[in-house]
Amino acid sequence: MTPLLTDHVLVNGHRIASGVQGEGAPVVFLHGTPSSSLIWRNIAPRVAAAGYRIHAFDLLGFGLSERPQDPQVDTSISAQVEIFGAMLDHWGLERCHLVAHDFGGGIAQRFGVFHPERLISLTMIDVVSYDSYPSPRTRTQMAQGLDALVQAPEDVHRRHFRDWLLSAVHHRDRFAEGPLESYLDHISGWIGQPSLFQHQIRHYDPVHTLEVADRLSELGRLPVQLIWGAEDRWQVVDWAHRLHDAIPGSRLTVLEECGHFAPEDQPDRITALVLAHLGAAAEGAG
DSSP: OOOSOOEEEEETTEEEEEEEEOSSEEEEEEOOTTOOGGGGTTTHHHHHHTTEEEEEEOOTTSTTSOOOSOTTSOOSHHHHHHHHHHHHHHHTOSSEEEEEETHHHHHHHHHHHHOGGGEEEEEEESOOOTTOOSOHHHHHHHHHOSHHHHTSOHHHHHHHHHHHHHTTOSOHHHHHHTTHHHHHHHTOHHHHHHHIIIIIGGGOOTHHHHTTGGGGGGGGGSOEEEEEETTOSSSOHHHHHHHHHHSTTOEEEEESSOOSOHHHHOHHHHHHHHHHHHHHHHHHHO
16 A cells, blocks of 8 residues: 655645645645544545546644644644645645544634635544543543653553544454554554653643534635534534534434544545545536
8 A cells, every 4th residue: 555645745844744646626625633634544545546646745733744842832732734725735735625533623613613714625634622521541641640651661652542543433353453563553662652741632622623513604615514423422413413503504423333543443434424425515516
């Protein structure tokens, strides 16, 4: 399988790992946390093969992108909106279809509210919204203090976050035998472990989505679909219904045998839903 990310670009002085495949209308994929563009490996290439030009990148502080040492560097949802806009400029995209998961959905909501003219359609999969995050488990850990986790030996760290990641999927054995160790590699070790807390967990602040919560109805100007795992324990399905009610004309599909990492549990269904939505958006625009 051809890697999704094959290049890097300087954005505001930081290296962002990125990649482009295929030809056709542009579709950008935004990942969440604690994740990377790896989560799109079974979906994005198939969208490209169906006649679209797919674009992916790892958010600043995530995956293969730079992990800034300076704690003043902002990697929050709001800051990543600027990174996303800069990537569109780098790719020469005035407009695009956007597919977002988890934390990436918070970026998508802000971008869609503030820059609707740059989006053709929007698909959001098990996304954060309102004050839906951190998840109850993470909220409890943050309240108890994260120092023990930050300073934990690597084997303890990997064991803890292995359990955490496994709680995000329905097909636990398949995930464990497949990409789990790659997910852990990105958030472990002498770079990954401190980066996880500095660039991801410390920014689990719902202020970024609450600031646009009363403007979500404006996303109704776009074709919007919501896809959710029925067994999502991180962003329970109640949030999907709340978003669906808030965004006029949006479509909601709830997938059985599917957890929070829906692209891992149900890549075939999600690919089909994404392609159907892209096709419908093109017909509507025509």
